[in-house]
Amino acid sequence: MLRHIKKLRLKSRMAKNKQQHLPRLTDEESAQTPLSSSLLHNEEALRTIYANCWDVVFRSFWIAQKERALLIYIEGLSHAEEINQNVLAPLMEATDLQITTIDDLTDKTISVAGTSKVHTYTDIVEHISLGEPVLMMNGHKAGLALGLENWEKRSIEEPEAEHVVRGPRDGFVEALQVNTASLRHRLKSPRLKMEALKVGDYTKTDVVLTFIEEIADKNLLEEARNRIKRIKIDSILESGDIEELIEDHPFSPFPQVLDTERTDVATSYLLEGHVVIIVDGSPSVLIAPTTFYSMMQSAEDYYQRFLIGTAVRWLRYIFLFIALLLPSLYVAILTYHHEMVPTQLMISIAAAREPIPFPALVEAFVMEIIFEVLREAGLRLPKQIGPAVSIVGGLIIGEAAVQAGIVSAPMVIVVALTGISSFAIPRYSAGIAIRMLRFPLLILAGGLGLLGVILGIIAIIVHLCALRSFGVPYLTPIAPMEFRDIKDVLIRAPKWKLTTRPRLSGKANTYRASPHQQPGPHRGRDSS
C-alpha cells in the first residue's frame, strides 16, 4: 500500500517536473528554416529576428554593380577595417565577376582566411553572434560567414592567484581562442584534441573539452562529454557554473574539479591523462578528475629542485593541519586537558587568559569570524583600500582588544597562525574548504575536547574517502593505495624518476619517460 502511494506521488511529481521544463526559445525554432533564394525575403526574416537590436548592422550593396548583396555583422564584434578592405572594396570595385555559386567569391575575390557556408537562419544568427560577418547574395540559397571576428580582449597576464617565482608567467584569458591557442602552443602534437560543445540556451557558451588522445582514458572522456551534454540551462557565465553542474558530490565542501588559470598546469594535467574543460568567457579552466593531493601542489614544485619541492610539499601538509586544527586543539586543551601542556607554558597562558571574561570557545569563535571578515573585506575592496583595512582590522583592533583584556594574546597568535597557514594551501578553493571546516571542529572541541576533535577528523576522513571525482577516489594514491603514484604525492620525485603516469587517470598510456635517465658525472660518456 505504502509503496503504491509512493509510486503515485512519484508519478505526479514527474508530471509536474515536465511542466516546469525550461521554455525553449520559440522564435529560434522557426528560424530553423533554410534560406530562400530571394535576398529581400532573407533580409526581412533576419530583421524580424534582430528586431530592436541596435548593434546589428545591415549593410546592403551591389557586387560589381550587378548583384544585390547584404552584409550583416554586429558593431564592435567584427573587424570593421578588414571588412572594408577585404570584403566590401574588392566586391564593389570589381568589374567582371562570374558568380555561379557563392564559393566563387571566396575562391577569387574575398581575401579572408576563415570562411564557412551557412544555410539556415540559425546558422546565420550563430555566426553573427560570434562576430563573424555574414554575406548573402541575391539568388543564392547560402550565405558566407567570414572569420573576421575581433573584439577587445585582455592581454595575457600572470594569473593573480597562482604566482610563481620560477616558471612561465602566461595565464589563460577570457577569450576561448586565445586559451586553446596557448594550449596548442605548448602541446604541438596533433594528438591534442579539442571537442567543442555549446551550453546555455541564451549565452550559447562554447565549452571545449580538451584531452590528449591515447593518454586520456576513453571512459573518462565519455563521462565528461555526457555530463556536459546533460546540462540544460539558460546561461553559463563562468567555468564555476559548469563545475557545479558536473561534479560528483554537490554537497561536499571540497572542490572535486580543479580550476587553474595557468597554461603550464593545464598542460601537465593533460599529459597525465586528465581532461581540461575550457569555457568561453572564463580565464579559469577546469581539470577533471582531480584528487585531494593536487589541491596541495603548486606548479613551482616541479620547477625548483626536487628536494626543495618535496620539503615545500611537506610544509604545506603540516600547515594544512595547523589551518584545520590549531584553534580547535587550543580550545580543547585549554578547556579539558590542561595537564597536556608543560607547566611553564600553562602558567603563561593562564596568566594571559586571566582577565578574559569569555570561555576559550567563544573567544576563538569570535576571533576566527573576525579574521574571516577581514579576509573577505580585504579581498573585495579596491586595491588601494585593502591594505588599510587589514592594518586597521588586524593590527589596531587586535592590539587594542588584547590591551583592553577582551581577547588574550595567545588566542590572537593562534588565529593569526591559522590564517597564515590557510593561505599556504596553493589552491584557493581547497583553502576555503579547510577554513570552513574549522568551525564545526571548534564546536566539537568546545563540546567534547580532544575526543570531539578526533571524531571530527575521522568524520572528515570518512567523507574524503567517500568522495570521487569522475570516478577516481579523492584520496588516491593514499587510500586506495597506489604504491607507484606516491612518488608524486608524499615526495616530489625528480623528473628522471617520474617515468609513469598516475595509474587511475593515465592507465591507457603508462610510461612517459624512459627509465635510467639519472644524470651524473659519468653519464655523458655512456652514450658514446
Add this chain to the structure above:
Amino acid sequence: MIEQGKISSLQMAIFMYPAIIATGVLLIPSITAVHAGRDMWISPIWGSFIGFATVYIAYKLHTQYPGKTVIQYSEDILGKLLGKMLGLIYLLFYLHITGIVLREYSEFILGIFFLHTPIIVILGSMILVGAFAVRGGVEVIARASQICTPIVVILLLSVFIFLSQDLEPRYILPIFEEGITPSLKGALTHQAWFSEFFLISFFLPFLADGEKSLKWSFISVVFVMLTFITANLSALFLFGDLTAKFLYPLMSAARYISIADFIEQLESLVMAIWVAGAFVKLSVFYYALSLGTAQWLNLSEYKSTVFPLGILLVVVAIWSGDNLTEVKETVGTLGPFYLTSLQTVLPLILLLFVLVKKKVQKGAKG
C-alpha cells in the same frame, strides 16, 4: 548484489588489523597477566593458532560459496529454516559483540578523560561517525582504515619506543617456570580476540583479488600476534608481576613517558590510538551487522538498516553491563568460549557438514 564496491585483499588485511587489536591492546595485557603471569607474552602465539584456523575455515567456506556471506550460505548449507535461524543467531551475536566493543570504548573514554559526561554522548558520537562510514560502503571503510591504521600503528610504536628507556627486560625471567599451562590459560583470552577474524567472511565476497585473500589474512593475523606480544612484553617489562593490577596497563605506561621534560602525559596519544582504532573496529563490526541484517531480511540495499541498528547498538552497549568491571569480567570469563564457539567452532562444523554433503552427493552420483 547489495554492496557494489570492491576492495583489495591488502585493504581487508589493513582494516582487520585494528579491528582485532584496537580494544585488545589495552584490555588484554592485564587479563592475560592474571592467568599467565610472566609468560603472558607467549600467550598470543598460542592464541594466533585459532586466528589462523578461523581465517582458513572462513576462506574454505568462501571457496565453497563464492560471492556469499555467512548469512547467505548458512541457508544453502542447512536449508531455509535452519539456515535463517543460524543467521539470526549470528546477527544477535554480532549485535551483542559490537555493543560490547562500543561499551569498552566508552568506558575507557569515560574512565580516563570525561568523568562527568553522560555515557550516551560518548556512545552516540562514536556510533554517528561509524554510521557515516558504514553508509559509505565497504570501499569507504577500507579507505578510511588505510588512513587510520598507519596512524594507530605509528602512535602505538611511538608509545613503545618512548617507553623503551624505562623497560626492565629481566622481569621476563624465569620463562616457563610452571610449565606451559599458565601461558595456555592466558591464551584463552587471546584466542577469543583472534576468533574475530571470522568477520572476513563478510568481506571475502567483495574482494577484487580473491586469490590473495588467504595470504593477506594470514599476514594480518601475524601482525596482530606481533602487536599483542609487543604490548604484553612492554607491560611486563615495565610493571612485572603488577601488570594484573592495572586496568589499562598501556595507558598507565604512557603516563610514565617523559621526554626532555616537555613531552609528558601522553594519555592523549593513547586516546588517539584508542579512538581511531575503535572507530575502525566498530565500523567493521557495524558494517558486517548491517550487511548481514539486510541479507537476512532479503532487502535490496543495506543502508536503511544502518541507523536503526545504530540505535539498537547504543542500547545494547548500555545493557551489556552495569560498569566496566562487569563488562571486563564478561569478556574475560565468558568471552573465550562465547566468541570462539560461534566464530570458529560453529563455522568448522558448517564446513565439515558441507564437505561431507558434497562427498555424499558425489558418491551418490558415482
